[in-house]
Amino acid sequence: MVESLSEVLPHWAAVVLAGAIAAGLIVAFIGGAAYIFIWLERKVSGRIQDRLGPTRTGPLGLLQSLADGIKLVTKEDTAPNAADRFLFRVAPYLAFCAAFAGFIALPFGYQVIGYDLSVGAFFMLAVLSSEVFGVMLAGYASGSKWSLFGGVREAAQVVSYEVPRSLCVVVPVCVAGTLSLSQIGNQQVGWFWNWNVFHDPFTFVALFIFYITATASCKRAPFDLAEAESELVAGFHTEYSGMRWSFFFLAEYASMFAVSGLAALLFCGGWHTGFLPFEPAERFGFWLGNLLNVAVFAGKGFLGVLVMMWMRWSLPRLRIDQVMMTCLKYFLPISCVLLVGVCVWQLFVPPAVSASVRFVLAFGTVAFVFGVVVSAFALRGAGMPPAGELAGVWAKPAGKV
Amino acid sequence: MTLPVVLFALIAVVTAGSALGVVFSRSVVRAAVWLLFSLIGVSLLYFLLGAEFLGAAQLIIYVGGTLVLVVFGVMLTSQGPFAGPRTRPAEWLAGGLLAGALFALIVSASLDLGRPAPPTDQPLPGVGPLGLTFLGVPEQPGEARGLAFLLPFEIVSVHLLVVLVAAAYLARAKKKVAQPPTPGATR
Numbered sequence: 001m002v003e004s005l006s007e008v009l010p011h012w013a014a015v016v017l018a019g020a021i022a023a024g025l026i027v028a029f030i031g032g033a034a035y036i037f038i039w040l041e042r043k044v045s046g047r048i049q050d051r052l053g054p055t056r057t058g059p060l061g062l063l064q065s066l067a068d069g070i071k072l073v074t075k076e077d078t079a080p081n082a083a084d085r086f087l088f089r090v091a092p093y094l095a096f097c098a099a100f101a102g103f104i105a106l107p108f109g110y111q112v113i114g115y116d117l118s119v120g121a122f123f124m125l126a127v128l129s130s131e132v133f134g135v136m137l138a139g140y141a142s143g144s145k146w147s148l149f150g151g152v153r154e155a156a157q158v159v160s161y162e163v164p165r166s167l168c169v170v171v172p173v174c175v176a177g178t179l180s181l182s183q184i185g186n187q188q189v190g191w192f193w194n195w196n197v198f199h200d201p202f203t204f205v206a207l208f209i210f211y212i213t214a215t216a217s218c219k220r221a222p223f224d225l226a227e228a229e230s231e232l233v234a235g236f237h238t239e240y241s242g243m244r245w246s247f248f249f250l251a252e253y254a255s256m257f258a259v260s261g262l263a264a265l266l267f268c269g270g271w272h273t274g275f276l277p278f279e280p281a282e283r284f285g286f287w288l289g290n291l292l293n294v295a296v297f298a299g300k301g302f303l304g305v306l307v308m309m310w311m312r313w314s315l316p317r318l319r320i321d322q323v324m325m326t327c328l329k330y331f332l333p334i335s336c337v338l339l340v341g342v343c344v345w346q347l348f349v350p351p352a353v354s355a356s357v358r359f360v361l362a363f364g365t366v367a368f369v370f371g372v373v374v375s376a377f378a379l380r381g382a383g384m385p386p387a388g389e390l391a392g393v394w395a396k397p398a399g400k401v
Numbered sequence: 402m403t404l405p406v407v408l409f410a411l412i413a414v415v416t417a418g419s420a421l422g423v424v425f426s427r428s429v430v431r432a433a434v435w436l437l438f439s440l441i442g443v444s445l446l447y448f449l450l451g452a453e454f455l456g457a458a459q460l461i462i463y464v465g466g467t468l469v470l471v472v473f474g475v476m477l478t479s480q481g482p483f484a485g486p487r488t489r490p491a492e493w494l495a496g497g498l499l500a501g502a503l504f505a506l507i508v509s510a511s512l513d514l515g516r517p518a519p520p521t522d523q524p525l526p527g528v529g530p531l532g533l534t535f536l537g538v539p540e541q542p543g544e545a546r547g548l549a550f551l552l553p554f555e556i557v558s559v560h561l562l563v564v565l566v567a568a569a570y571l572a573r574a575k576k577k578v579a580q581p582p583t584p585g586a587t588r
Contacts (some may be wrong), residue, residue: 012404087434093439119454119528126461133437133464136472140430148476162465179528377562 022114026083026103034253036302038065040311048313059332075242082143082241092139092240092247094129095134099254101127106261107182109271110281110294120181121173122303123261125166131255132158135219135226139236150235153320154219154226160327161216161223168210169205171342174195174265182264185270192274193362197267200354202341204361207267209335216323218252221312225320253305260304264297271291271297408449416442433471440464453527 003013039054042064046053054061079088105120107113117123132154139151175196176184188195197207216223227235237248264270270291273280281289318326345354415438422435440463447456488496537549 012407015404084428084431087431090434117453117457119457122454122461123457124467126457128460129465131468136431136469136476137434140472140476152476155476159466159469161471177529219497270405298517 006027011284013019019114021106026100026114027165030100030250030254030257031161033248033298033302035065035069037253037256038068038149038249040306044309050311058189063226069246070244071247077242078239080143080239083331084141084143087137087141087240089244091138092136092251093134094137095251096247096254097253098127098131099258102193102255102258105181105271106153106258107185107265108288108297109290110123110186110272110279111182112290112294115183116182117179119179121169121179121262121266124181124258125162125169126257128255129162131216132252134251135236135248137357138240139226142236142239144239146232146234147236150226150228150232150238153228154236156320157219157225157323157327158217158322161213161331164327164331164335165210165213165217165340166331167261168206169266171206171335171338172199172246174346175199175203175344176338177306181270183266185265185272186279188269189272189279190277191272192269192366193358194220195269198362198365200342200345200357201361202338202345203267204339206335207263209331209338210267211307213265213327213331213335214263215308215311216327218259218308219255220252220308221255222315222318222322224317225323228317230317256305256308257301260308261297261301261370263304264300266305268300333349408448412442412445412449418568421488429475430472433468433475436471437464437468440468454531 005017009017023089029200040063043053043061045051057063057067079085102124104114105117105123107116107120135154136151139147139149139154142148150260172184173179177189177297178184182198192198196203198204219226229235229238232238237245249372273292273296279289280292417433417440419438423432423439426432426435440459444459444464445457447453449458471525535554537551
């Protein structure tokens with residue numbers, strides 16, 4: 001983009017303008033994605049809890065996020081007397097800036113990237129782990145005990161989960177041989193068995209460990225100890241209202257999409273569909289091909305966020321000692337084993353064995369997903385109780401009134 | 402005035418200004434926030450010079466690690482809200498003298514360096530050559546093996562691990578001498 005702008009503008013202006021356009025696009029994407037995620041969260045939680053979710057605000061309740069936004073903007077922006085005003089005010093922006101900076105190095109398609117860092121994966125880990133600083137600062141500066149507890153928990157949790165998360169990122173990087181996210185994406189072009197997740201059993205397991213630890217470092221349930229509304233009122237954001245509060249949630253949704261996108265890039269083929277044996281941007285032209293690429297990448301990211309929401313509304317919250325134990329006693333050793341295993345696999349396993357394992361993993365996964373979807377459609381409505389009766393433990397035993 | 406020079410001036414002003422903020426803050430946590438801006442400024446300078454790995458390492462180690470631990474430590478140990486150290490005039494004097502001497506040393510050393518060479522358009526070596534040099538693998542097959550840094554690195558990391566284990570051992574909760582269990586006693 002800099003080159004084409006340089007033809008009509010001096011070079012420095014082209015660089016500045018290109019940067020401004022990229023930043024504007026990223027902010028617009030984060031805002032738009034957050035709009036959909038807020039609506040989706042309400043709908044998903046409603047369906048899981050046997051409710052309808054928002055229905056009055058527009059078709060399917062689609063304007064609910066707009067209503068929420070208007071409510072948040074018009075709320076009074078307060079700060080408690082005991083708070084450290086400067087830190088209290090700056091904390092939400094720090095959290096949001098960290099989440100925003102992660103998107104700079106995230107490729108959305110073939111050469112569709114804010115800035116193509118040669119160490120993109122490492123940079124993503126660095127900036128996403130600094131989001132915790134804003135949250136801790138919010139907890140400390142609020143001058144409230146509940147907020148402080150939330151901040152301390154968040155710090156302990158995120159600093160611990162950073163270790164297995166980083167080790168799980170190294171596993172596909174060992175396979176790819178580069179830290180550049182756009183190169184890792186380019187390597188997985190073609191059919192879906194070229195994806196890193198099917199490379200060997202270790203990368204296959206690493207995807208799930210990475211996803212769980214990334215959920216924990218986004219402080220999503222069942223790891224949302226920092227806000228734990230049943231114990232800590234609302235945790236680190238107890239004292240926030242209005243726009244500052246919404247910045248925390250913008251940061252949370254942005255980092256959820258960023259880690260899902262990172263998982264898609266490192267493990268699941270990035271912007272490739274997995275069913276086209278060529279690079280769409282080269283075959284269909286840059287703009288048309290990348291339209292498909294960006295749609296596929298955003299779809300994979302949204303799917304990851306959807307699974308996070310599904311987990312949040314299905315699983316109960318862990319206790320803080322269970323959270324720490326899960327990380328230090330299970331995820332950390334498992335990720336070390338995965339790292340050693342993927343190195344040994346690449347060095348010592350003969351090509352015939354690794355190719356056959358790759359096909360078994362790929363086609364087994366596809367068959368499993370296909371089977372689950374088909375059975376869900378085949379059983380649609382079969383598990384429901386008759387009209388006027390309740391399901392599950394409330395169901396009336398047969399023969400009784 | 403080219404764009405890199407303007408950007409350098411901007412980042413340098415922010416870095417130096419936040420460094421002053423660190424010195425003049427009363428509260429430890431406020432000093433940590435100023436230090437955050439200062440360290441981010443330094444990492445942006447690395448990015449500006451094209452040292453991407455160094456910039457990202459600066460972010461992950463100092464911002465994601467050290468500063469989080471500073472604030473975490475203050476949260477756990479602080480006696481009152483928003484506490485900070487009180488400095489005596491003698492400490493200001495000693496600190497000022499030391500800082501002035503260090504600043505004079507750095508200024509005289511950097512004036513001796515001369516003007517930097519203009520940046521070339523050649524692509525900078527990425528992390529691949531960096532890692533291979535670190536492991537002592539020659540860039541062209543057949544060359545002599547270079548100096549490897551893997552063994553010193555491992556020695557340092559095992560040393561750090563030993564220090565960590567020892568610190569955890571010293572700070573452990575002292576167990577009482579085992580007593581015969583009394584009925585109804587909870588553990």
